[in-house]
Structures are given as C-alpha cells and as structure tokens.
Amino acid sequence: MSFGQIAAFSIVLGMVALLVWDRIRYDVVALGALLAAIVCGIVPTDKAFSGFSDDIVIIVASALVVSAAVGKSGVVELMLSPFVSRMKTTNSQIAILVSMVTVLSAFMKNIGALAIFMPIAFQISKRTGKPASRLLMPLSFGSLLGGVATLVGTSPNIIVSRMREDIVGEPFRMFDFAPVGAGLAVAGVVFLMFGWRLLPRKRGAGANGDQMFSIEDYTTEARLTSGSPLVGKTVYDLETMAEADITVVGIIRERYRRYVPSGNWTLFADDILVLEGDADALEKIVKDAKLELVGMKQDQKIAVARRGETGMVEAVITQGSQMIGRSAEQLSLRERFGVNLVAVSRRGRQFSQRLRRVRFQQGDLLVLQGGKDAMPETLAALGCLPLAERNLQLGRRRHVFLPISVLAIAMILVALQFVTVTIAFFGAAVILLASRVLTPQEAYEAIDWPILILLGALIPVSDALRTTGGTDLIAGWLSGAAVLLPPVGALGLILLVAMAVTPFLNNAATVLVMAPIGAGLAQRLGLNPDPFLMAVAVGAACDFLTPIGHQCNTLVMGPGGYRFGDYWRLGLPLSLIVVVLGTFLISVTWPM
Structure with a gap:
C-alpha cells in the first residue's frame, strides 16, 4: 500500500473507533478526520472545505426547514x-399509523x-388502555x-445521488428510489402489522394506559417540610x-452532602430526598407526605400562576433540542x-x-411544571415533544395547507426536471420563511447543524479515500469473496455490509465510505454501479437492530420503555426482509 492509502485507512479506522467509543x-x-x-x-x-459548499449540504438543510x-x-x-x-385494534392502529408515517417520511x-x-x-x-410500546417501535x-422511497426522504439517498453524479x-x-423503496415499505408495513407481537409485552404504558413509563422510573428531589408526618420517621416508613412504589435512592443534607440511606435512617425536616418511581407514584407521595418539590420558589410559583393555570407535562427531548x-x-x-x-x-x-446539574441527552424523559397556556410554545422553544399532556401541540397551527402545497410543487418541478433538487428545496424553504410559516429562529432550530458539519467535513475525506486508491483496494478484497457468488449475491453482500x-457509524458517514467501495466492486466485476449504489443507500437507511444507529430509534427508546436488546426482536426479521427483498427489487429495477 502507498503512503496515501495507509493514511486514508488509518484516518477512517480511527474515525470509526471514535464513533463506536461514543x-x-x-x-x-468528522472535523478531526478532515484536519x-x-x-x-x-x-x-x-x-x-469544498464539502461545505456541496449541494448535499444545501439540500439537507432546506429539506429540514420544509419538514419543520x-x-x-x-x-x-x-x-x-x-x-x-x-x-x-392494535393491528388497525399499526396499519393506519405506520402507513401514514411511512408515506410522510418519503417527503x-x-x-x-x-x-x-x-x-x-x-x-x-x-x-384504548394498550401499551404505547406496541406502536412506537413500529412507527x-x-x-x-x-425515507428510502424518494431522493429527499433520507440523507443517504441524497449523498448516493451526488456520488453517482461523480461516478x-x-x-x-x-x-428513481421509488420502485425499491415502495416495495420495501409495503412489505415492512405488512410485517409490522403482525410482527409487533415479537416485542416484550410489559413495556411502556401499563394495562390501564395511564402509567406511561412503568419501566423507566423518574428521579426527582423533594424537601421534607417541617409539617410532614414523616419527620422523625424512617426511610422504611416513607x-x-x-x-413500595417509591425508592429513596439518596438523602442530601448539609446543603450538598449526598448519602445513600438504609431503611432505618431517620428523616429530619429540610432533608432533600432523592426519590425514584413512576410519575403517578411520585405525585402521590409528594401530596400524602407533604413534601415540597425542589427548585421552584414561592414567588416564582405565583408568577407562573398569574400566567395561567399551572400543570405538569411529560415530554421527551428530541434531536436538535437546545437542551442537549x-x-x-x-x-x-x-x-x-x-x-x-x-x-x-x-x-x-x-x-x-x-437534578439541576444533570446534562440532558436526546431521548431523556422529563416532567416539567409551568403555566398550561404557555406550555405548547415553551416545549416548542425547548425542542421537547409532549407525551402525557395529550391536548398540547408543538406550537400554533399556522397556514395549514401552505407548507404541504409548497412541498408538492417543489417535488413536481423536480420530477419534471424543470429545476434541480437543490434549487427546488432551497426555493421552498425561502418561500415558507417569506410567508412567515416559520420564523427565522424556528428555521435555524430545525436545521441539524451537526449533520451538516459531518457532511461538509467527510466529503473531502471520502474523496481522498477514492483518489488514493483506497476504495479500489477494498473493492479488490471484496471481489475476492464476490467472485465466488453470482452477481445478485455480490449485490446482497454490499447491502448487508452497509446495514452492518x-x-x-452515522448513516451519512456510512454512505460516504461505502458508496465508492460499492461502485469500485461493481467496476471490478464488470457490472453496472447503479444497483450497488442503490444497495448502499438502502443498507445505510435501514438500521433496525439498535437504538443508536438512527435518531428515530433513539427517540422512541425512553417513551416506549425499550431496552437495548428489544430492538433486534422486531428488527432482525425486518432486516432479513430488507436484505432479501431489497436485493431482488434492486436487481430487477436496475439491470446489473
């Protein structure tokens, strides 16, 4: 191997190791890899820095604004x-909800x-009184x-399209993605209608539908007031x-010292109790034991009350939230x-x-207290999704049909090849801003800046892997195994590697690394590179095995009460369907 190839491989492997280390x-x-x-x-x-001026960056940013x-x-x-x-019924719920989210995700x-x-x-x-966990992972x-069905449905498709232009x-x-993506979407929805039974039954909402997070207990802090009946009693008494629905996991005394108490510890007035339990049990013990939630001073309670009726809402921190x-x-x-x-x-x-010093992460579940009238706008500003408070919306309804109309016009113009994807979606984003459907602040908040940075930084690194001959070298190694397979087998191998x-890696990083390798393998085997590029896009977009491969899986983990190992139960058979059916559909749609 040449020095350039050694350097390119070292940088990519180092980047992968750091991403896995998390x-x-x-x-x-990505910035470190570029440097x-x-x-x-x-x-x-x-x-x-040519990657930051690439059309991919403009398309992704504009699509995020239009989506918002x-x-x-x-x-x-x-x-x-x-x-x-x-x-x-659960089957009808999944059939309707999953079908609608699938169609919407294409646009x-x-x-x-x-x-x-x-x-x-x-x-x-x-x-219905049925667990929400039955719906969230299928959603x-x-x-x-x-997202696989159209060019703008997911970032891997946009990146693969740009790399095809280079090749x-x-x-x-x-x-162009629709024949494969639509076929996979239909098969996936049909599977999920019945496959939800593979999920653990005791996740998320309880039998009555009220206990929304029975697996994921909340942690809260409450002060033991002097008028509490538990003053002088023990932890066991509380x-x-x-x-037994609440556990005392800590006691804070002397302003900052935290102790892990045993059951016979005596409780004193002004002790700060660190309690763990579900939302309903916490609310009940605070009321029964005359505890005071830590954090809100009396004058602030009055100020909030003046703005309207106070209430509590359960919410999940979404991707891009300023709280992260x-x-x-x-x-x-x-x-x-x-x-x-x-x-x-x-x-x-x-x-x-x-708790006031806990650094929030995407997917964290919060219980927030404040004025009910202002809560929808507050959650929108914070980047949180309301869960338990059903009548809350993320912001006001504005120009109901204008955004969907602008999106439809943009896609029609692209489909008829009147304008490029970049111009169409950039124009759509500008029109929506000029129409005040979104404020500039909301548009900036809608853009996933870390993804744009990753794309801008890794595009030159990906090109370097190709120009140094590194992708040809890897393609040569893969072709050694692929020559033993029929062309369709080689195609399935690339799809499987990208999915694995x-x-x-982030799915965008996967495509930037794997697309040149897939095209190089096709050229070595004397085959059309298009089906191999399509296989990379499908494999990178379909991560069903873990909660960390895609932000959608991360978002539902906390609210659904899922554990890491729950994903493969439903995700493994779905992945097998994608590999087998995807390989067949690609080979039929794109002659090899």
Missing part, C-alpha cells in the same frame, strides 16, 4: 382525524414525521422505510407509605422559560449529581 460528538470526530487528512496531505488545502414547516402546520393531524374512530425528514405521530400514538394508547421502523456523470432523480448537553441550571429553565424541572428519566439510570456498519 465519547466525542460525531461532528467533532488529519489535510495534515497528511491526502486532502489538498484548496479542496479542504409541514410538522408545525397541523395538516397531518387534520388528515388523520377521520381514521381515529376506526383504530380499535419530509423521517425524524420529523415520527415526532408528529408520537403524541398521536400516546393519545390512542390512553384511549420508528416505518419512518425509516418511508457516471448523472445523479439519481427524485423518484417507602411503606408509598406502598446542558443542564437545567445552565438553561435557567425557571427564569427564561417559566418552567420547573420536576423529574428526569434516562433508561433506568440513576443520577449521582443534583450503520449501527456503528
């Missing part, structure tokens, strides 16, 4: 309302489509399948009063937003620090 943000890892490639000389300095506008318009809830009365960012349907799933769960998987001189068009990586203390939740952090849940994890790599 201690450094993926956008920072290393510049220092090693495999990325020329005059092309080091469609989500805030309320048109989806309007379209769904005639079907609500028909969703009486807007899949995580945006999922965020629209999650509150609807909880409304249905509450009304997530449906949103991933829907064969022409990009994929808007609906847990007995709560009928920051604590309630850093955000000044009470002062800036008029809400109090009551409790936090993170997949059963216990927190060693004070995606849980460890």
Whole structure:
C-alpha cells in the first residue's frame, strides 16, 4: 500500500473507533478526520472545505426547514382525524399509523414525521388502555422505510445521488428510489402489522394506559417540610407509605452532602430526598407526605400562576433540542422559560449529581411544571415533544395547507426536471420563511447543524479515500469473496455490509465510505454501479437492530420503555426482509 492509502485507512479506522467509543460528538470526530487528512496531505488545502459548499449540504438543510414547516402546520393531524374512530385494534392502529408515517417520511425528514405521530400514538394508547410500546417501535421502523422511497426522504439517498453524479456523470432523480423503496415499505408495513407481537409485552404504558413509563422510573428531589408526618420517621416508613412504589435512592443534607440511606435512617425536616418511581407514584407521595418539590420558589410559583393555570407535562427531548448537553441550571429553565424541572428519566439510570446539574441527552424523559397556556410554545422553544399532556401541540397551527402545497410543487418541478433538487428545496424553504410559516429562529432550530458539519467535513475525506486508491483496494478484497457468488449475491453482500456498519457509524458517514467501495466492486466485476449504489443507500437507511444507529430509534427508546436488546426482536426479521427483498427489487429495477 502507498503512503496515501495507509493514511486514508488509518484516518477512517480511527474515525470509526471514535464513533463506536461514543465519547466525542460525531461532528467533532468528522472535523478531526478532515484536519488529519489535510495534515497528511491526502486532502489538498484548496479542496479542504469544498464539502461545505456541496449541494448535499444545501439540500439537507432546506429539506429540514420544509419538514419543520409541514410538522408545525397541523395538516397531518387534520388528515388523520377521520381514521381515529376506526383504530380499535392494535393491528388497525399499526396499519393506519405506520402507513401514514411511512408515506410522510418519503417527503419530509423521517425524524420529523415520527415526532408528529408520537403524541398521536400516546393519545390512542390512553384511549384504548394498550401499551404505547406496541406502536412506537413500529412507527420508528416505518419512518425509516418511508425515507428510502424518494431522493429527499433520507440523507443517504441524497449523498448516493451526488456520488453517482461523480461516478457516471448523472445523479439519481427524485423518484428513481421509488420502485425499491415502495416495495420495501409495503412489505415492512405488512410485517409490522403482525410482527409487533415479537416485542416484550410489559413495556411502556401499563394495562390501564395511564402509567406511561412503568419501566423507566423518574428521579426527582423533594424537601421534607417541617409539617410532614414523616419527620422523625424512617426511610422504611416513607417507602411503606408509598406502598413500595417509591425508592429513596439518596438523602442530601448539609446543603450538598449526598448519602445513600438504609431503611432505618431517620428523616429530619429540610432533608432533600432523592426519590425514584413512576410519575403517578411520585405525585402521590409528594401530596400524602407533604413534601415540597425542589427548585421552584414561592414567588416564582405565583408568577407562573398569574400566567395561567399551572400543570405538569411529560415530554421527551428530541434531536436538535437546545437542551442537549446542558443542564437545567445552565438553561435557567425557571427564569427564561417559566418552567420547573420536576423529574428526569434516562433508561433506568440513576443520577449521582443534583437534578439541576444533570446534562440532558436526546431521548431523556422529563416532567416539567409551568403555566398550561404557555406550555405548547415553551416545549416548542425547548425542542421537547409532549407525551402525557395529550391536548398540547408543538406550537400554533399556522397556514395549514401552505407548507404541504409548497412541498408538492417543489417535488413536481423536480420530477419534471424543470429545476434541480437543490434549487427546488432551497426555493421552498425561502418561500415558507417569506410567508412567515416559520420564523427565522424556528428555521435555524430545525436545521441539524451537526449533520451538516459531518457532511461538509467527510466529503473531502471520502474523496481522498477514492483518489488514493483506497476504495479500489477494498473493492479488490471484496471481489475476492464476490467472485465466488453470482452477481445478485455480490449485490446482497454490499447491502448487508452497509446495514452492518450503520449501527456503528452515522448513516451519512456510512454512505460516504461505502458508496465508492460499492461502485469500485461493481467496476471490478464488470457490472453496472447503479444497483450497488442503490444497495448502499438502502443498507445505510435501514438500521433496525439498535437504538443508536438512527435518531428515530433513539427517540422512541425512553417513551416506549425499550431496552437495548428489544430492538433486534422486531428488527432482525425486518432486516432479513430488507436484505432479501431489497436485493431482488434492486436487481430487477436496475439491470446489473
């Protein structure tokens, strides 16, 4: 191997290792990889930042803005309302909800489509008394399948289209993905209608539908007031009063010292109790034991009350929220937003620090207290999705049909090849901003900046892997195994490798690395590169085995009460369907 190839492989392997380690943000890892490639000389300095001006960056950013506008318009809830009365069984609920999220994901960012349907799933769960976990993972998987059907449905398709232009001189068009994507979507929805039974039965909502997070207990802090009947009693007495539904996991005394108490510890006035339990049990013990939730001062309670009736809402932190990586203390939740952090849940994890200093992560479940009238706008500003408070919407309904109309016109213009995808979606985003469907602030918040940074940084690194001959070298190694297989077998191998790599890399990074390898393998075997590029796109978009490979899977993990190992139960058979049916559909649609 040449020095350039050694350097390219070292940088890519180092990047993969850091992404798997998951201690450094993926956008920072990508920037580090770009810097290393510049220092090693495999990325020329005059092309080091060419990725940030690439059409991919503009398309992804514009599509995110358009998706946000469609989500805030309320048109989806309007379209769904005639079907609500028909969703009486789990099969019918999944058939309707998953079909709609799948179709919607083909035309807007899949995580945006999922965020629209999650509150609807909880409304249905509450009304029918069935666990929401039966719906959430199928919804997530449906949103991933829907994204495969069009050019703008998911980032891997956009990236593969651009790389095809580099390789064969022409990009994929808007609906080139539809024959394969639509076939996989239909098969996936049919499977999910019956396959939901593979999920663990005791996840998420309880039998009555009220206990929404029976697996994921919340952690909260409450002060033992002087008038509490538990002053002078023991920890055991408190847990007995709560009928063993609450656990005292810590006591904070002397302002900052935290102790892990045993059952015979005596409780004193002004003790801060760190309690763990579900939302209903916490609310009951606070009332019965005359505890005071830590954080909201009396004057702030009065100020919030003046703004309207106070209430509590359960919400999940979504991708792109300004809360991610920051604590309630850093955000000044009470002062800036008029809400109090009551409790936090993170997949059963216990927190060693004070709640106000816990740094939030995507997928965290929160209980927030504040004025009910202001809560919808507050949650929208924070980037949280309301769950337990069913009548809340993420912001006001604005220009209900304008966003969907602008999106439809943009897609028609692209399909008829009047304008490029870049111009169409950039123009759509500008029109929606000019029409005040979105404010500039909302548009900036809708854009997934870390993904744009990752794309801009890794495009030159991916090109370096190709220009140094690294992709040809890997393609040569793969061709050694592929020559023993028929062409369809080689195609299935690429799809399988892309699907296997995606849980460890961001799907955009997977495509940037795997697309040149797939095209190189096709050329070595004397085959058309198109089906291999399509296989990379499908494999990178369909991660059903883990909660970390795609943001949609991460988003439903906490609210659904899922554990890491729950995903493969439903995801493994679905992955096998995608590999087998996807390989067949690609080979039929794109002659090899």
